[in-house]
Amino acid sequence: MIILGIETSCDETSASIVRDGCEVLSNVVATSLKDHQKFGGIIPEIASRRQLEYIQIVVAEALKTAGVSLPDLDAVAVTGKPGLIGSLLVGISFANALSFALKKPLIPVNHIHAHLYANYLVERGSPSPKKIFKNLSLPAVGLVVSGGHSSLFYLKDFRSFRVIGETRDDAAGEAYDKVARILDLGYPGGPVIDRLARSVEKGALKFGCATLPGTPDFSFSGIKTAVLYYTQKHGQDKDFSKARVARAFQDGVVDVLVEKAFDVCRARKAKTLLIGGGVAANSVLRERLLARAQKEGVRVNVPSLAFCMDNAAMVAGFAYQIRSAVHI
């Protein structure tokens, strides 16, 4: 089954062709990130105008790269929610029109659920693409950490995602972006803080997240404020180091994500942990989760970097799993 996926929930315009829910034949991504950088965050009006400019080009490129033509498609999938309304509308309208013209089913998918599904995607030509479903069998715990969301899910199957914990204030990626702004490191904050933090050893400076004991919920606004106050007080000191602040901040965030994810796996007796979202690209988070997995007796997969960021392959792949909801 060949599905075209379309993702336009924020500043990325992406189209992808995925075979049988896992084999990615193409995944094309255009982004308007550069247009937003000078504002220090995404400007929804600019994002949706760029979506309009890019959508047709990106879909055509995804079909061409995959060597697939429109009549070969079995269905069209699109991110339905959540996201910026103007950006979402571009993808939804385009997918709707295409599905109507081709007389092929339209499958709307949830962006956050699709981020977790990214764990099941493999590159084209992978020798046994479906092995991934055996390796990462459900039920599973899912950790989604992005610019807008930080949630823990329990997945009984691909149709049932239960939220069991979420942030009570900022999302993890939002905290990265705000700390980067405090340290004047540009937008988005995640990749630059990740790099900077790796350049120094662990030191005496520590920033902790509120742990909210006994709950699977997160809180990231306190650690961001701690970085702000520390920088206001010490930013002009001779030995002030942005790298050391980045390191202490990142350690604090990763500690709480790793502990809570495995706490929930233990409580739910889940043997698979899926991670997804932009912050899942974080090098230390990936290392720490993989390092703990064996000790915890939990299978952890970290999606490739391209599938952590917003992409349409996760949309097309996930649509395959929920397709019977639209009678394909």
Ligand code: KG4
């Ligand atoms: O999933 P995503 O591409 O878009 C949303 O749905 O939000 O996530 C973007 C977020 C940004 O906040 C960005 O700073 C963060 O992911 N991010 C990272 C890294 N790469 C991107 N955070 C930590 N470490 C990274 N390496």
Ligand code: ZN
């Ligand atoms: Zn996302």
